[in-house]
Amino acid sequence: MTLRGKSAVVTGSTSGIGLGIATALARQGAAVMLNGFGEAGVIETIRDGLAERSGAPVGFHGADMTKPAEIADLMAAAADAHGPVDILVNNAGIQHVDPIERFPAERWDAVIAVNLSSAFHTIQAALPGMRAGGWGRIVNIASAHGLVASAQKSAYVAAKHGLIGLTKTVALEAAGSGVTCNAICPGWVLTPLVQRQIDNRARDQGLSVEAAERDLLAEKQPSGRFVTPEQLGEVTLFLCSEAASQMTGSSLSIDGGWTAQ
Numbered sequence: 001m002t003l004r005g006k007s008a009v010v011t012g013s014t015s016g017i018g019l020g021i022a023t024a025l026a027r028q029g030a031a032v033m034l035n036g037f038g039e040a041g042v043i044e045t046i047r048d049g050l051a052e053r054s055g056a057p058v059g060f061h062g063a064d065m066t067k068p069a070e071i072a073d074l075m076a077a078a079a080d081a082h083g084p085v086d087i088l089v090n091n092a093g094i095q096h097v098d099p100i101e102r103f104p105a106e107r108w109d110a111v112i113a114v115n116l117s118s119a120f121h122t123i124q125a126a127l128p129g130m131r132a133g134g135w136g137r138i139v140n141i142a143s144a145h146g147l148v149a150s151a152q153k154s155a156y157v158a159a160k161h162g163l164i165g166l167t168k169t170v171a172l173e174a175a176g177s178g179v180t181c182n183a184i185c186p187g188w189v190l191t192p193l194v195q196r197q198i199d200n201r202a203r204d205q206g207l208s209v210e211a212a213e214r215d216l217l218a219e220k221q222p223s224g225r226f227v228t229p230e231q232l233g234e235v236t237l238f239l240c241s242e243a244a245s246q247m248t249g250s251s252l253s254i255d256g257g258w259t260a261q
């Protein structure tokens with residue numbers, strides 16, 4: 001499969017899962033617009049390294065995905081640089097862990113904005129061009145928490161369940177147009193987002209980081225292993241393939257058995 005000639009946007013791709021997916025898309029030849037936060041020099045090293053290794057055009061736009069005007073600018077910049085967006089991966093996400101009585105309203109708003117509303121804005125911007133071209137792939141990075149809940153993650157669980165609902169609605173509205181919309185639901189992936197939770201668990205329970213990591217996996221993920229960003233990149237490539245052209249509105253669990261329980 002080659003994605004040469006396709007224009008892709010991956011939100012939140014300066015680290016973790018988004019970077020794994022952007023790498024997989026660029027290696028198949030897609031022109032990729034990266035997005036996310038981080039130190040400018042580090043991001044430029046990532047962008048330049050990916051462009052060199054893949055031979056594909058790779059750009060960067062630092063839109064804050066809580067801000068609709070910046071999201072509009074990201075989508076316009078991607079289309080200007082690489083052509084109308086064919087592949088949209090809504091991946092940017094943040095977490096906040098607190099019981100609901102103590103959950104700061106400002107963190108609720110931020111989690112919903114980044115993890116859910118940003119996907120509404122990017123899809124609204126990209127879908128007309130995908131329809132016009134008769135081909136498009138929208139991949140929403142939800143979570144096992146889009147299917148089941150955990151205590152103390154009210155905003156994240158609500159946003160991820162919402163993202164799966166948005167996925168289904170977009171799939172229905174786009175059905176028959178050549179555009180598909182699916183969600184990927186990873187279990188634990190060892191990224192900075194999860195490392196923070198492991199470090200907090202180690203601190204709160206007086207454990208070593210290794211013991212906290214084992215506990216975290218044992219609690220939810222029967223395989224006892226982390227999912228990797230590279231594996232999620234491969235799943236995204238599958239969703240971009242011809243084999244997946246009739247697959248739309250689906251939620252794919254890649255979670256070591258988490259949601260089979």
Ligand code: NAD
Binds near residue numbers: 011017093189190191
């Ligand atoms: P990460 O912290 O490594 O990466 C998050 C990315 O989003 C970074 O590039 C960051 O800069 C960017 N980002 C955060 N806030 C942003 C904002 N306001 N505007 C623009 N970019 C922003 O996290 P990750 O684990 O790779 O998470 C990626 C996605 O995968 C998230 O949606 C997360 O919910 C989901 N997910 C992660 C796991 C896991 O175990 N790590 C499991 C299931 C789902």
